[in-house]
Amino acid sequence: MTPGPLLGAALAAAASSASPPAQPQQRQLSCTLADSGLSYACHRSGEMVMSGAPIACFVNGEWHTAGKTLSLVNAGPVYGSDAIGKFTGKRLRWKAGRQQGSIVTFVTTVRNYDSAVVFEYGFPDGANGTEHHPTPDPVFPWRAAHSTIANFPAMASVAPRRALSWQDAFITPQLELATGPNAGVSIFMDDASGSADVLVASPLNHFIGSSTGNTLADGQPAAWSLGLASTIKSLPPGFTHSLILYAGVGVTQAIHDWGSLQLRLANSSKIADPTLTKLSYQTGTLSVYLGPWWSYLSDR
Numbered sequence: 001m002t003p004g005p006l007l008g009a010a011l012a013a014a015a016s017s018a019s020p021p022a023q024p025q026q027r028q029l030s031c032t033l034a035d036s037g038l039s040y041a042c043h044r045s046g047e048m049v050m051s052g053a054p055i056a057c058f059v060n061g062e063w064h065t066a067g068k069t070l071s072l073v074n075a076g077p078v079y080g081s082d083a084i085g086k087f088t089g090k091r092l093r094w095k096a097g098r099q100q101g102s103i104v105t106f107v108t109t110v111r112n113y114d115s116a117v118v119f120e121y122g123f124p125d126g127a128n129g130t131e132h133h134p135t136p137d138p139v140f141p142w143r144a145a146h147s148t149i150a151n152f153p154a155m156a157s158v159a160p161r162r163a164l165s166w167q168d169a170f171i172t173p174q175l176e177l178a179t180g181p182n183a184g185v186s187i188f189m190d191d192a193s194g195s196a197d198v199l200v201a202s203p204l205n206h207f208i209g210s211s212t213g214n215t216l217a218d219g220q221p222a223a224w225s226l227g228l229a230s231t232i233k234s235l236p237p238g239f240t241h242s243l244i245l246y247a248g249v250g251v252t253q254a255i256h257d258w259g260s261l262q263l264r265l266a267n268s269s270k271i272a273d274p275t276l277t278k279l280s281y282q283t284g285t286l287s288v289y290l291g292p293w294w295s296y297l298s299d300r
Contacts, residue, residue: 029247030112033090035075037066042117044197044247049159056151056217057096058230059104061129063217064096071095078109083265087111108152115247118204119153122240131233134215146180148213148227153243158223160188160199181229183212187251198254201226204242
């Protein structure tokens with residue numbers, strides 16, 4: 001895996017002024033990150049919507065958690081503008097490991113925009129031994145346990161009462177959070193009205209390698225976690241992964257706005273989908289047969 005073009009632009013976007021700008025007025029969505037890395041929280045219009053678990057990463061075959069074997073090296077502000085817009089935030093640099101020679105550098109960054117929060121983590125020198133398989137829930141052993149390489153973002157609690165997500169080859173919608181590497185975009189809301197506050201969560205790059213987790217580093221259930229799938233064995237030097245929490249109003253409009261942002265960041269545009277304008281059906285092999293083909297067959 002290699003970093004996408006968005007990350008290069010984002011990493012190069014930090015401003016070069018001598019001091020950070022004054023903190024703007026209350027943002028619609030923002031994340032406050034403690035220097036200790038033991039806690040962080042997302043607020044929308046002043047109300048907390050998500051509370052984060054301690055930052056952690058799985059390298060060299062074991063978990064390293066803030067306050068334990070994940071040691072803070074330094075913390076500092078980030079600010080500037082990129083393809084999403086103006087941002088302020090914080091970057092924490094860590095050392096993960098127990099002894100010299102096996103220590104891994106780990107960097108976590110949060111960037112607050114007007115209507116979005118971007119979480120980013122990276123391994124400047126790469127990382128090995130990142131593959132792991134969490135133990136299934138002893139109470140509900142039939143539930144698959146899914147983890148990610150890093151607990152950032154990994155939420156211990158989520159305020160919105162309802163969720164919507166998509167999963168598997170047929171992108172099946174479900175009124176709960178899908179988990180695992182086949183999980184799609186996650187939607188958080190209190191209701192499905194057109195005026196409801198909505199949060200849309202997804203990766204910004206490395207989409208195929210991303211996974212939604214339901215297990216934290218300490219084995220406790222996660223309210224929501226997003227990052228690289230724990231089936232990935234190693235990461236190359238300079239690797240970074242970015243994830244977005246986007247704030248919108250109304251499920252349909254929020255997804256449209258989030259999708260438009262993704263297209264803009266990828267320097268792409270929406271393509272015509274004939275399945276939305278023609279009578280059609282899908283087979284189990286994902287082949288699509290359109291109306292004109294049916295007419296052809298009916299004449300035979």
